[in-house]
Amino acid sequence: MGLSSPTYFFELHRIAALAALLGMLAQAAPVRAAEEMLEIVTASGVHVFTVEVARTDEERAKGLMFRKELPEGRGMLFDFKPDQHVSMWMRNTYIPLDMLFINGDGTIRRIAENTVPLSEKTIPSGGPVRGVLEVIGGTAKKLGIKPGDKVAHPLFSDK
Incomplete structure (x- = not known):
């Protein structure tokens, strides 16, 4: 499985989507002192x-x-x-x-x-x-x- 395989790109896409979701959740979290x-x-x-x-x-x-x-x-x-x-x-x-x-x-x-x-x-x-x-x-x-x-x-x- 090389860097150009469909599985590799699918995993990269999933990681990017997860990172974006975590970023949105962090922004939506209430600021607590x-x-x-x-x-x-x-x-x-x-x-x-x-x-x-x-x-x-x-x-x-x-x-x-x-x-x-x-x-x-x-x-x-x-x-x-x-x-x-x-x-x-x-x-x-x-x-x-x-x-x-x-x-x-x-x-x-x-x-x-x-x-x-x-x-x-x-x-x-x-x-x-x-x-x-x-x-x-x-x-x-x-x-x-x-x-x-x-x-x-x-x-x-x-x-």
């Missing part, structure tokens, strides 16, 4: 979350858009280094969220509870923040999370 652990220290105890950390413009822009569910104990942490005034919205977001606006030292500045899915109303931070944690709506109330509570994650420092 890195997953890390985060703790919130409240009067009722320490609550641990697994969070995706959105550090790039692309990750922050997409956020939790188009997702149909977010399990309890999971969320997305937006990194807005350096600290700045931010506004969030719920465009293309199908699930209600609690948004925790967090100062650079890890102190929760403000909480927007049960934000309205698909709303384009802006939700301001109320001052400069380093990050925003989005968790499933109702989490803050359920766990007793309040402004002034502390978030432990490498993003925040005691400086």
